[in-house]
Every structure is written in structure tokens, then in C-alpha cells.
Amino acid sequence: MSLPHLDNEALIALQDVMEDEYGxxxxxxxxxxxxxxxGLKQACEAEDLGEIKHLAxxxxxxxxxxxxxxxxxxxxxxxEAARRGLSYSIISExxxxxxxxxxxxxxxxxxxxxxxx
Numbered sequence: 001m002s003l004p005h006l007d008n009e010a011l012i013a014l015q016d017v018m019e020d021e022y023g024x025x026x027x028x029x030x031x032x033x034x035x036x037x038x039g040l041k042q043a044c045e046a047e048d049l050g051e052i053k054h055l056a057x058x059x060x061x062x063x064x065x066x067x068x069x070x071x072x073x074x075x076x077x078x079x080e081a082a083r084r085g086l087s088y089s090i091i092s093e094x095x096x097x098x099x100x101x102x103x104x105x106x107x108x109x110x111x112x113x114x115x116x117x
Contacts, residue, residue: 003073004070005068005069005070005071005101005104005108006067006108007067007069008067010066014066014067022116023113023116026109026110026112026116027113030109032062033062033063033102033105033106036055036059036062037059037099037102039055040052040055040056040078040098041095043055044088044092044095049085052078052079052082052091053079053083056075056079057075059071059075060072060075060076060079063075063105070101071098071101071105074094074097074101077094078091078094078095081094
């Protein structure tokens with residue numbers, strides 16, 4: 001069973017809480033996530049399991065807060081792989097999955113952002 005890309009109820013709750021700042025929240029999440037992915041790539045190239053685990057954990061939390069359900073699960077998988085010290089080929093594969101899912105989430109959030117300009 002595949003997870004949905006976004007939890008619409010979570011997005012509605014964020015809209016209610018953030019009101020006029022909702023669009024800025026989407027922009028901030030996208031930029032922050034791009035930076036996290038760059039950091040994950042660098043940590044993977046450096047074979048730094050501690051940094052991979054830290055960044056995956058952080059990305060998991062922000063994705064969860066934004067209702068990015070599938071991305072949250074993928075970040076959880078990467079964090080666990082780093083914690084368990086799995087091979088870098090497995091870790092790289094998980095990072096590629098995260099990058100693909102984030103590409104989808106970014107498109108969805110940019111589309112959502114257009115509604116709040």
C-alpha cells in the first residue's frame with residue numbers, strides 16, 4: 001500500500017493556524033528541504049552516518065509537520081538505515097527515493113502556493 005503524498009487535513013489545519021502566512025510557510029519548507037537534501041547528499045558522499053541520521057530526523061519532522069506523509073516515511077527509513085549502519089548503497093537508494101518524492105511534494109506545494117499569492 002502506498003502512502004499519499006500529502007495529508008489534506010494537515011494542510012487545512014496549517015492554513016487555519018497560519019492564515020496569511022501560509023504561503024510563506026510553504027516557501028520556507030521548500031527552501032529548507034532543498035538545503036536538507038543538499039546536506040544529505042554531502043553527508044552520504046562523506047559517509048557520515050551521524051550527519052545522515054541527524055538530517056534525516058530533522059527532515060522527517062518538518063515533513064511530518066507539513067503533512068508530507070510519504071516523504072516523512074522515507075525520511076524515517078533513511079534515519080533508521082543510518083542508525084543501523086546499513087551499506088551506503090542502501091542509504092544512497094533511500095536518498096534517491098527521498099529526492100523523487102520531494103520533487104513531487106515541491107510541485108504540489110508550489111501549486112498550492114499559487115493559490116495564496
